[in-house]
Amino acid sequence: MKKIFILLQKEFIQIFRNKTILPIIFVLPVVQLLILANAATQEMKNIKLAIVDYDCSPESRGLIEKFTFSKFYAIIPVERSTKKAIKLIDMGYADAALIIPNSFGAMANRSESIKLQLLTNAINITSAALINRYTSSIVLDYATNATVEFGKPTISQASIRHWYNPTLDYKLYMVPGILVILVTIVGMFLTAINIVREKELGTIEQINVTPIKPYQFIIGKLIPFWVIALAELMFGLVIARVVFNLNITGSIPLLFGFAAIYLIAALGLGLILSTSASNQQQVMFMAFFFMTVFLMLSGLFTPTESMPSWANWFNKINPLFYFMNVNRMLILKGSDFSNLWPNFLAISIIATVVIIIAIKRYKKTS
Amino acid sequence: MSYIEISNLSKSYGKIKALNNVNINVDAGELFGLIGPDGAGKSTLIRIVTTLLLPDSGYVNVLGYNTREDYKKIRGEIGYMPAVFSLYSDLTVQENLDFFAGVFGATVAENYNLIRGVYHMLEPFKNRPAGKLSGGMKQKLALSCALIHRPKVLILDEPTTGVDAVSRRELWELLYDIKHQGITIFVSTAYMDEAKQCDRVALIQKGRVLGVNSPHGFAQMFPHKLYDVYADGIWSFLDKIRALDTCKSAYMFGSNLHYVSTDDAETTETLTNKLHQIGLSGDVDIKQINAGIEDYFIRQLTENAELS
Known part of the structure; x- marks a missing residue:
């Protein structure tokens, strides 16, 4: 326990001393939310x-x-x-x-x-x-x-009413999705890069000859980014509330509860990537690859319902898909646990499997 | 009791045999040197001893514990200073020291007297990030961090590579102090002159141990007559000197030339005559000397290189 505390202390000192990463952690949500939510809109004007x-x-x-x-x-x-x-x-x-x-x-x-x-x-x-x-x-x-x-008469005369987002405000649709990206970037990318950096600098070797056990090292690495990612989510929600007037209709503790489990999967993925890479360049590239695939299929830009069935099968193991679901359902629709539990179950299974693989792989490579 | 027992150790990377049947015993309280040129397998051997790498065959026991099964026990008892600086450069000197003491469950205060010799030079910079220290200071910090938990065995991988001459001497003096505090030291180096600083030395090349002895013992094993020659511009005659009939080998040793003769009847006079014959003029200062450990090493390394 004391050793984990020492590792955490060291990790937090390093993170807060990092003049590049720290500002990005807090500038990222502002920029992403303001620019992306406004620019990546599907509203037609003019x-x-x-x-x-x-x-x-x-x-x-x-x-x-x-x-x-x-x-x-x-x-x-x-x-x-x-x-x-x-x-x-x-x-x-x-x-x-x-x-x-x-x-x-x-x-x-x-x-x-x-x-x-x-x-x-x-x-x-x-x-x-x-x-x-x-x-x-x-x-x-x-x-x-x-x-x-339209060329041939196809449109029906049915009137359309949009529930949960009555004015079809595209920003309200995008913001919960962008929050998912933010949390994932902090969780997966930063963890992976941080561990690979220790490999690159050789400091991990110095740690390996100490009596620190692999599980202590992993906990010491994951907890800081778990905390920071949750803080990032909170920060993002505040910005969404202030700037976009986003009203969180569901329970906020439930949202954070889901994010907490989701992050275990994201951090675990970061750890798995870090065990397969030997430098920061490699790990960035791998993380970017996985992130893009997961993101494209998650339903951020296009509804998953219109995707081919293989994509829907893949989404069963796509953590981003569940987080995207829960975020939108909870924030826009106000769903409670009785509606969301299948997502909770799925993400818990994914998180458990990922973290077990991650620890096994870490032990094997060190 | 042997603190480090290396037995029939082999390790290959693909087709390259990094270590080939290595046997070394390091006794308690010894300052033991592992000497060999770059690529000899020193780092591989040290990484196996420090439990970072598993051998293909053979075994290593450190303090009686096997590196394969009891690596956890070994890790608590050894101090390791890798060849490249691998402390946290964004943490300060003090924070690095506290961190490494902490992960061993020790405190800086309880072992301060052990590192005082090293650390008092660092103290003025204790709030400086480790990455902003000079090369010599980095070495001293790394040494402090490797010692802070009072290990029984200190293992250093080429601690003097890339360090200036003054810092090198300082480092060896620090190693003596540490040895006198009862800590066994296992150190590798590519510098042959540093062999003299060790109690015993293993000479390693191409993954094979060519011999284990004290520096004095090695020097006495030199089988030929050896002459130290000084003359202006002698290096330009090197090729001609090597072509002489009694020349076993000739090499520059500082500004002088060491001439190894195959002829037991060779004298300073006969050698002087030979040198004059090939055109070496002016003052030629020749004396017969006892071989040093470096002469022995040069002989062994060239012979071993020719064999394989």
């Missing part, structure tokens, strides 16, 4: 829309006005010609063109079903889908009996 109005009735002008006042659209002036509108899209001056047929006003008044056509530049599928969705919702809002056709 959609360049060309409207071809064959009707020129008060009703069609009313619809155009709706688009003019929307902050999401910039209206591109165009002659009454579908061909001209398509040319604008071809040349990149417009993202989409909305074609209002000449019977629009009359049919709207007679409550007949109206069909409008939307032509979208679909080079970026994500933004095309968003434009389609936004545009049809504005049209629907104006005339409930209208349908927007």
